[in-house]
Amino acid sequence: MLSDRGVEVDHTTLFRWVRAYAAAFERRIRRHLRPCNGSWRVDEIHIRVKGVCTYLCRAVDSPGQTIDFLLSAKRDTAAAKQLFGKALRQPHTVNPRTTTVDKNPAYPRAARELKRAGRLWRFSRLQQRKYLNNIVEQDHRRIKRLVRPWPDFGSLPTSSRTLVDYGVVAVIRKGQVDNVSGRNMKAQATFVAGLFAVAA
Numbered sequence: 001m002l003s004d005r006g007v008e009v010d011h012t013t014l015f016r017w018v019r020a021y022a023a024a025f026e027r028r029i030r031r032h033l034r035p036c037n038g039s040w041r042v043d044e045i046h047i048r049v050k051g052v053c054t055y056l057c058r059a060v061d062s063p064g065q066t067i068d069f070l071l072s073a074k075r076d077t078a079a080a081k082q083l084f085g086k087a088l089r090q091p092h093t094v095n096p097r098t099t100t101v102d103k104n105p106a107y108p109r110a111a112r113e114l115k116r117a118g119r120l121w122r123f124s125r126l127q128q129r130k131y132l133n134n135i136v137e138q139d140h141r142r143i144k145r146l147v148r149p150w151p152d153f154g155s156l157p158t159s160s161r162t163l164v165d166y167g168v169v170a171v172i173r174k175g176q177v178d179n180v181s182g183r184n185m186k187a188q189a190t191f192v193a194g195l196f197a198v199a200a
Contacts, residue, residue: 021196022161026168028195033092033176036061040096041136042083042107044075045144048152049159056143056163057083060136065176067093069167071160080110088119092176095121100132142170 039062044055055075059067068087072079087093101107107126114120146166153159172191175182180191 018165019158019161022164022168025192025195026164029168029171029177031091032178032180032191033090033171034065034178036065036067036093037063038094038097040067040087040099041133042099042101043133043136043140044104045140047071047147047159047163049156050154051152054156054159055079058136058140058143058167059083059087060139062135064135064139064174066139066167066171066174069163071156071163073156075104075106077106077109077113080104080106081114084110084114085119096124097121098125098127100127100129102130102133103128142173143167 040059041062042057042059044057047054047056052073055072056069057072057075057079058069061067068083068090070079070083070086072082088095099107099111107128111120111124111126115122115124143163143166147163153162171177172180172188173182177188177191180187
């Protein structure tokens with residue numbers, strides 16, 4: 001996009017932009033997303049940070065719209081609760097009727113604790129059926145394609161910010177933004193510029 005405008009930018013400048021604006025980018029885009037439905041699919045992929053395996057937990061709905069994502073050092077109940085809690089706070093999500101997960105025992109424990117706390121609908125059903133999670137596993141490919149060529153990330157905060165940007169751009173490319181086609185690059189650039197009140 002910058003080269004199209006005759007602007008030369010070093011890769012370290014882009015890295016600094018990601019660190020500075022990733023969180024604001026994610027926060028500002030949320031209110032413009034189309035509503036997700038109540039059938040959630042949750043899974044995680046491995047991301048290496050300084051040689052250590054971490055987990056990018058991701059949730060999508062049945063048509064494949066991104067609900068939310070979270071990078072965590074552990075694959076435990078606390079991480080599952082954090083992902084569900086973050087997802088439930090978003091303006092484009094609803095309390096799920098069903099949540100499909102893999103055999104990780106952290107998810108049922110997290111669901112029970114969230115129901116007791118009144119944060120998750122008490123009739124919400126959690127099912128551990130791997131074959132039903134094909135939708136989220138296919139959706140992981142967008143992120144894997146971007147992460148695979150890179151060496152290990154240097155730190156958890158840096159990797160988290162970078163993955164947030166990857167996730168938000170994937171949301172735009174999937175056409176989840178109201179009145180912005182996933183195939184219209186000019187409309188996408190205009191939309192992003194509008195989020196930060198700059199000229200496209």
